[in-house]
Amino acid sequence: MNAKPYCFKNKRFIIQSCTILSLFFSSQVCFAAGDKITYPKLDWSFSGITGTFDRSSQQRGLQVYKEVCAGCHGLRLLAYRNLKAIGYNDNEIKAFASENSVNTLNDEGEVVEREARPSDKFVSPYPNEQAARVANGGAYPPDLSLIVKARSDGANYLHALLTGYVDAPDEKKIPDGMYYNKYYPGKLIGMPQPLYEDGVEYADGTKATPDQMAKDVTAFLAWAAEPEMEDRKRLGISVILFLLVLTILSYFTMKQIWAPIKNR
Amino acid sequence: MSKAKFKNPVVKWIDHRLPIFSFMDHELNHYPTPKNLNYFWNFGSLAGIALVTMIITGIVLSMNYTAHVDYAFDSVERIMRDVNHGWLIRYIHMNGASFFFIVVYIHIFRGLYYGSYKAPRELLWILGVLILLLMMATAFMGYVLPWGQMSFWGATVITNLFSAIPLVGESIVTWLWGGFSVDNSTLNRFFSLHFVLPFVIVGVVILHLVALHRFGSNNPIGIDVKGTQDTLPFNPYYTIKDLFGLGVFLTIFAAAVFFFPNFMGHPDNYIEANPMVTPAHIVPEWYFLPFYAILRAIPDKLGGVLFMFGSIAVLFVIPWLDRSSVRSSQFRPIFKIFFWILLADCVLLGYLGAMPAEGIYVILSRIATAYYFFHFLILFPLLPYIEKTKPLPISISEPVLSGSSPASAFAFREKK
Numbered sequence: 001m002n003a004k005p006y007c008f009k010n011k012r013f014i015i016q017s018c019t020i021l022s023l024f025f026s027s028q029v030c031f032a033a034g035d036k037i038t039y040p041k042l043d044w045s046f047s048g049i050t051g052t053f054d055r056s057s058q059q060r061g062l063q064v065y066k067e068v069c070a071g072c073h074g075l076r077l078l079a080y081r082n083l084k085a086i087g088y089n090d091n092e093i094k095a096f097a098s099e100n101s102v103n104t105l106n107d108e109g110e111v112v113e114r115e116a117r118p119s120d121k122f123v124s125p126y127p128n129e130q131a132a133r134v135a136n137g138g139a140y141p142p143d144l145s146l147i148v149k150a151r152s153d154g155a156n157y158l159h160a161l162l163t164g165y166v167d168a169p170d171e172k173k174i175p176d177g178m179y180y181n182k183y184y185p186g187k188l189i190g191m192p193q194p195l196y197e198d199g200v201e202y203a204d205g206t207k208a209t210p211d212q213m214a215k216d217v218t219a220f221l222a223w224a225a226e227p228e229m230e231d232r233k234r235l236g237i238s239v240i241l242f243l244l245v246l247t248i249l250s251y252f253t254m255k256q257i258w259a260p261i262k263n264r
Numbered sequence: 265m266s267k268a269k270f271k272n273p274v275v276k277w278i279d280h281r282l283p284i285f286s287f288m289d290h291e292l293n294h295y296p297t298p299k300n301l302n303y304f305w306n307f308g309s310l311a312g313i314a315l316v317t318m319i320i321t322g323i324v325l326s327m328n329y330t331a332h333v334d335y336a337f338d339s340v341e342r343i344m345r346d347v348n349h350g351w352l353i354r355y356i357h358m359n360g361a362s363f364f365f366i367v368v369y370i371h372i373f374r375g376l377y378y379g380s381y382k383a384p385r386e387l388l389w390i391l392g393v394l395i396l397l398l399m400m401a402t403a404f405m406g407y408v409l410p411w412g413q414m415s416f417w418g419a420t421v422i423t424n425l426f427s428a429i430p431l432v433g434e435s436i437v438t439w440l441w442g443g444f445s446v447d448n449s450t451l452n453r454f455f456s457l458h459f460v461l462p463f464v465i466v467g468v469v470i471l472h473l474v475a476l477h478r479f480g481s482n483n484p485i486g487i488d489v490k491g492t493q494d495t496l497p498f499n500p501y502y503t504i505k506d507l508f509g510l511g512v513f514l515t516i517f518a519a520a521v522f523f524f525p526n527f528m529g530h531p532d533n534y535i536e537a538n539p540m541v542t543p544a545h546i547v548p549e550w551y552f553l554p555f556y557a558i559l560r561a562i563p564d565k566l567g568g569v570l571f572m573f574g575s576i577a578v579l580f581v582i583p584w585l586d587r588s589s590v591r592s593s594q595f596r597p598i599f600k601i602f603f604w605i606l607l608a609d610c611v612l613l614g615y616l617g618a619m620p621a622e623g624i625y626v627i628l629s630r631i632a633t634a635y636y637f638f639h640f641l642i643l644f645p646l647l648p649y650i651e652k653t654k655p656l657p658i659s660i661s662e663p664v665l666s667g668s669s670p671a672s673a674f675a676f677r678e679k680k
Contacts, residue, residue, distance in 0.1 A: 049523045077341050142535075146341075149526065150534035185544075225534075228344065228351040235352070236522025243518055247511030254504045261299065261496065 037183055039153060039160035042215070046222055047155075049237070052230050053223050058086040060202055061220025064213045067200045069144065072136060072191075074124030077145035078224050081118040085227060086220070093118045137177040139190030148218070148225040155218050157183070162214035165193040291477055296495035297502050298483035300660050304378075305481060306509035307371040312469065313510060314364040319462050321357040322406075329409065331455035333448045336411035337536040355525040361403050362528045363517050365551035368396060377603050379591030380482040386583035388475040393579045395468050400552070400576075402461040405454040407549055412533030417546045419446045419454070425559070428566040445539065486591030487656055494660035545620070553617030554610050558636070560621045561629035571633065578640045585640055588648040595654040602643055609635045 045054040062083070065075070080097035088096070100116040100123040116123055124143070126132035133140050148154035164183035168174055178188045195210040202208050223229070270276045270285060279285040328347050330339040343350035372392070375381055381389035408419045423440050427433040442449030480489060489495055496502070520527065528550060532543045548556050555572050562568035578585075593600040613632045619625040 077338070077345065082345075146534040150531050152531050154531070232351065232355075232522055232525075236518065239518050239522060240515060243511060243515040247508065247515055250504065250508040250511050254508045257500050257504050261501070 037185065039156040039183060041156055042159055044155050044219070044222070046219070046229065049233055051233070053086070054219060055087045056204060057216050057219040058223055059088075059220075060204070060206060060213075061216035061218070062086065063202065064195075064200055064217040065144070065220055068194050068213070069217065070125060072125055072132070072141040074126070074143040075122040075145050075224060076124050076143050078122050078227075079118070080116065080120060080122065082227060086223060090118070136190065139177075141191065144221055144224065146225050148222045150225075154225070155222050158218045158221065159214045161189075162195055162217070163210055292503075293497065293499045295477065295498040296480060296489070296492065297498050298481055298489055298494060298660055299496045299501075300483050300485065301481060301502070301505075302484050303509065304370070304374040304484075306506055306513075307367050307374060308476075309506045310367045310509060310513050311364065311371055314360060314367055315462070315465060315469065318357060318360050318364060319466070321353050321360065322459070322462065324353050325357055326455075326459060329455075331409070331452050333411060333451055333537070336409065336451060340410045352521070355521045359517065359520045359525060359528065361406065362549070362551065363513075363520070364399070365403070367513070368399065369551075372396070373607060375482075376606070377593050377600075378482055378484060379486050379586070379588075379593070381583045382586065382589075382591050383583070384479050385475070385482065388472060388478075389583055390580055391468055391472040391475060393576065395465055395472060396579075397576060398461055398465045398468065402458060402465065403549065403551065405458040405461075408451065408454045409458060410533060411451065411537045413535045413537055413541070413543050414530045414533040414546070416446060416537035416539065417543055418548055419450065421546055422548075423450075425565075425569045425572075428569045430566070482591060483660060484592060485594060485657060485660065487660065490659045490661075547618055550614065550618075553615075554613035555617070557613040557617035557629045558633045560617075561626070561633040571637075575633075575636060578637065582640055582644060585644040586648075587645050588651070588653070590653045590656065595656055596647075596651060597654065598651045599647055602639060602647075605635070606639050609639070 045051055045057070065073075080093050083093050083096065084090075094117070097118050097120060098115040100120075101113045102116050102120055102123060103111050104114050106112045126135060129140055148158060151157045160183040161181060164181045165179065166182050168180035168187075172180065172187070174180055174188070178190060179192050180187060181189045195213045197210065198208050199210070199213060200208050206212060226232075270279055275285050325343065328339065328343045328350065330336060340354070343354050345351075347353075375389065375392070404418075404422060408415045423437055423446065426440060427437045429436060438444060440450070441447065442453060480495075483489075530547065547553075555575060558575050559568040559572040562571050588596065588599070590596055593603055609632050612628070613636065616625055616629045616632060621629075
């Protein structure tokens with residue numbers, strides 16, 4: 001069922017971790033210091049304590065994911081049914097899911113393919129990490145389900161990375177299969193530039209500039225990482241209002257109870 | 265035990281045979297409490313509430329969690345996405361750990377400032393340090409359970425510390441892991457221990473409360489209660505004050521849970537554990553950073569481990585290291601200054617624990633570590649010989665009136 005490589009008992013790992021630990025404790029470890037990369041700070045609709053996702057941006061983002069990213073990157077923690085939260089109806093979701101196929105067993109116990117259903121998780125482009133690496137010259141395209149949460153300042157980072165492909169400085173050597181990206185740590189990334197002018201054709205007529213596509217796919221992936229965010233913030237405001245009233249009332253009750261003691 | 269009068273016949277019947285109602289009436293209702301406690305005395309009850317919150321949310325989480333290297337990460341994500349309000353339960357538990365430590369650290373520094381560890385409350389203090397130690401073990405193992413990158417690498421670094429022990433170190437590490445690396449057996453035993461240790465903490469908390477109620481709370485001026493004129497019944501005076509404090513605490517806590525749930529976490533822990541890829545920085549949770557700084561300050565691995573555990577061990581004996589009979593810092597002008605230096609030193613250690621171990625940070629860590637031990641091992645025993653304490657008031661109810669009489673301070677010391 002689970003095809004993830006299971007490499008915990010690997011001897012190489014033990015040797016590797018011992019090396020790392022010895023480096024660690026001799027205080028020699030280099031923390032990739034040097035020039036600190038700063039990303040442009042964008043004004044996201046979902047930032048702040050009342051921020052919500054922009055539905056049309058999310059839907060455009062799903063389109064970018066599907067047409068550009070999904071060739072290499074999975075989204076395995078998300079189910080097709082979850083798309084209801086960004087404004088699709090049951091029929092649209094069914095149709096969207098059925099474009100993919102998953103393995104199942106038939107009555108004879110043979111492995112057969114069937115169309116994916118809304119209850120299925122997003123089908124990953126590769127069956128396992130090894131297959132993904134072989135297809136990408138050794139690099140592993142990470143799953144994007146949590147990418148916005150798994151990077152510091154995730155939304156700004158992702159947008160910057162997607163728009164960060166610029167011409168390399170002349171002195172910089174670019175090895176085969178690597179690309180120059182001014183926002184990637186180390187500046188050399190295994191992913192070729194994914195977004196080009198009019199790379200997708202938006203159904204709502206929005207001009208598909210790389211910047212627009214990067215913003216949209218980031219909005220979509222921010223939701224994929226934190227699908228509970230809108231509920232969380234809404235509930236949070238009610239809870240805090242309740243607690244403020246409780247606290248203020250208990251403050252005045254306290255003052256009244258203590259008054260005879262304080263004024264004695 | 266005071267003869268409590270109960271009107272309800274059922275309560276009366278039970279209480280005659282099993283006096284739990286008299287007990288509660290005595291310990292929670294009439295329990296005499298010094299009348300001059302300030303807001304720093306709120307943090308004990310807050311710590312208790314934090315513990316209960318952690319246990320309740322933890323039990324619910326454990327119903328949905330799978331302790332297996334292949335499923336742990338995904339089971340946590342299932343809690344976040346598919347379990348009804350699972351995100352709320354998990355964020356309360358995750359941030360609850362940080363807030364529990366905030367509350368407990370304030371509670372400990374309160375005890376240090378007002379000399380709450382001094383006779384006759386030495387065992388009360390020691391039980392408290394024991395709770396801190398158990399909390400640290402529990403929190404460390406809990407952080408491993410989501411099986412993210414920091415979980416895995418934090419567990420690897422910390423369990424490897426035991427390999428510094430001469431001769432048997434390597435065997436101990438293998439024994440802790442249940443194998444030859446942090447692996448499925450490690451995750452399983454950490455889950456088991458993370459589940460059971462909180463109940464051990466509850467047990468020690470009960471002992472902590474029994475010891476507390478033997479002599480009652482210390483108070484800001486640190487002199488003994490002389491009679492009923494110095495105290496108030498716990499209820500309603502301190503129940504309402506604790507409720508108000510709880511309201512303030514919960515408001516701040518809720519802001520973190522609902523609006524900044526990942527602020528105190530590390531983004532790398534949303535990447536599934538991968539033994540083949542080491543994160544650029546391996547940092548523990550913020551509440552371990554001061555101890556981590558002490559560990560790294562010592563150039564020798566075994567020495568680092570000894571100093572790190574020593575920094576907790578020294579807390580166990582401070583009731584005997586501090587030779588002064590005056591409890592509260594209010595009457596110890598020099599001690600008071602050094603208290604704030606110690607607090608700043610611990611904050612500095614926390615900052616240094618988060619910084620890379622290089623250059624100026626290493627030197628500062630060494631100075632800060634040296635000060636930490638100097639404070640307890642040298643300053644505490646020697647200060648009473650050079651410090652001139654201020655005169656103590658005669659009693660809590662008349663602190664100002666007779667406060668200036670040096671005879672009262674003398675009388676207090678004679679009594680010791």
